[in-house]
Amino acid sequence: MAPRPALTLLPRHGNMLLKVRLGDSQKFIKLAEPNLTDFLNAVFAKFGVPPVREGVTILDSSGTEVDEEVFEDIVSSPSVGVLTIKYDGEPVSVVPSPDSASTESSSDTIPVVTTPESCRSPSLDLSDSQETIIISDTPAGKRQRLDSESKQCVESILARKPGGDRIMNEYNRTKSLTDESRRKMVNMLVADMTEKNGSSPTRQVKEMYARGIVTLFPSLSDPFSKNGYEHYYDSQSGSGYLAWRIKTIQRSTARDRRASFEEGRPGKTTEGGPTARRELQYLPEKNLSEDDNVLSEFPRFKDVKGLIEQDFVLMFGEGASGKLLERWPTTFKKKVIQQCRKLPSTSEIEELLLAADPPEDVTEVDAGWDSDLSSILLLSHLIPPTAQGRKKPGKVSATQAEKHLVVFKKTGTSIQEHLDEITTSNQPYLLAVGVRRGFRD
DNA sequence: ACTGATGGCATAGATAGGTT
DNA sequence: AACCTATCTATGCCATCAGT
Incomplete structure (x- = not known):
């Protein structure tokens, strides 16, 4: 090395x-x-x-x-x-x-x-050195070589990863590691292990990392176990911190896979008939641009045509998909505007209110959204702060939310081109197409 | 039967955000 | 600021399943 x-x-x-x-x-x-x-x-x-x-x-x-x-x-x-x-x-x-x-x-x-x-x-x-030391091939020599290899492996990983030096310092200082540091170290090592060996490293690999830990940090070795590193990985029982962590990683990747797949899947265990029957329910003429939009983000949905539509229809019945926008002007818009008038006034809200509910003498507010869309945007101001929990960066403001909620494209813009541009977004949004914002066609 | 992968469950700790 | 709460993540252990 x-x-x-x-x-x-x-x-x-x-x-x-x-x-x-x-x-x-x-x-x-x-x-x-x-x-x-x-x-x-x-x-x-x-x-x-x-x-x-x-x-x-x-x-x-x-x-x-x-x-x-x-x-x-x-x-x-x-x-x-x-x-x-x-x-x-x-x-x-x-x-x-x-x-x-x-x-x-x-x-x-x-x-x-x-x-x-x-x-x-x-x-x-x-x-x-000048002295040539021949490491004998005795079991002890072999073990020593294994020790030194695994130690260097672990050491180089810790040296490479951010925070690894802190762990080494902590051990140096205290000849021990806190639970937290131990977890961090295990996480680093397992991350490296799975990077190099896939999500199911062989027993030897796991053993090497475990051995490396106690060789590098001798105080962490368990004097009562056979090899001293069984608490990190015990090949006999397949247990130990390293094994647990690997399992957690496997679990979470499996969950992610499921999450990205199941959403569009009718669910093989749910009652509701065989796939063939569902495919008959699929109505090709309803496969509008919204579907393409989703499919470009979640290409696996293409595996079976019309998965999203199927699920949606199954859950809400025929014709529900257009309900919101259909009923918006008559049912929701007025209520949203009414509620928004009670909000502490900001220039943003004022503008939207003006556009959503223009006074008689003003025809259409220039350069803004039209009345319907403005009222939809007003809705974002009514939504309370995010629920408690661990949301990494803070919540976006209602103003910022607009950018996520509606994307405006001028008439004539290639929709396909727009769809092709979508690479990272995983947020559904409304795509507004028109000559200008406030103009409906 | 054995082994590894995966799931379920209880628990602890971390964290964001609210409340006092 | 200090405390409280809901939520999320990781962990540890056990059970089950699938492949051999």
Whole structure:
């Protein structure tokens, strides 16, 4: 995996400096994460000694042995002193560290300038050093390689996604993640996973991400589970945060699909006869431009002709589609105007009222909508604010609503051209065609 | 029978908007 | 400003279905 130069100057998550003594010399070891195997490999590389794992003991400043189980906790502690590497049978003088507390805050306070190499896992770094370390193909070596691969995978995703650095910082600070951050991280990782592997990633993929999380954030690993990452993904039961999130994504995409499809579908389970019968109900002569309009936005409705018309007719009966506009001038218009007169007056309302209900001596208001349409627009002023709930940006004003409600095209404009232009709108609107706004033909 | 996909349900937390 | 409420989304768990 290639190093990422863009991150080189940031003190990155997990980079800790440890003082290590081996034999007579003492050196700083830079560690990307508190993992005993990585630590030892880094030590061997730094001191230029063969990577022997057997018979090697790590002692802390008090001479207490540091084993794998406690290694992470010890090195994460701010008071970790000098760690001494001891080969079995070798007498060793433990370096007391009276200043341990003050010096070891260095891992937190000294800005660690990371090199591109340090973005890579220590095991890979070793291959670049003079010492050639052959990673044996033992199960442990294999696991280590898996760990480092998955860790880098997760790390690079977090580095790439907005907010990912915050999560790494939080872990750095607290050696833990809040529920909220954990969710965010899981969301990011799953988003990446599904981007690369589709909505049903394989078990191995899920496992790799889970492994990557606990390798990158060792404190998040569960000491009581087999692999430590089962709470993120457990391939046995198919459970875990990653799996749940994937499921949520699958569910919501399925719901979206249904929503965009079902609206125009008679519904295969509803009673109402077979499709063939419904197709007979479809009246081609009623397929007016409104239908084309919808179809251009929802092309799937073309799968079965006349779906919308069918549903509408089934729900409201024949002839209902034109009812609103048909009855508008006689039934609704007067009432709307009446109600609007009670509204706090604005210039907008005044204008519309004037156009909707012009005084006897004024024939037609110039450049405005005609009486019927004006009164329809007045309706938008009567509609109360949106219901409570989560509406992302605020509601549009009634004035803005006009632009969404009615689109005016001069006579002669190609309707087809207009329809073709519709790409993103998912809002139905009235298309008014005429010579000028206030002129009805 | 097993596995993965999907749905149902209860619950918690977030959020917009209203009310005091 | 502080609180309240309705709504939405995500989560966790379990059940069911379909494909093998």
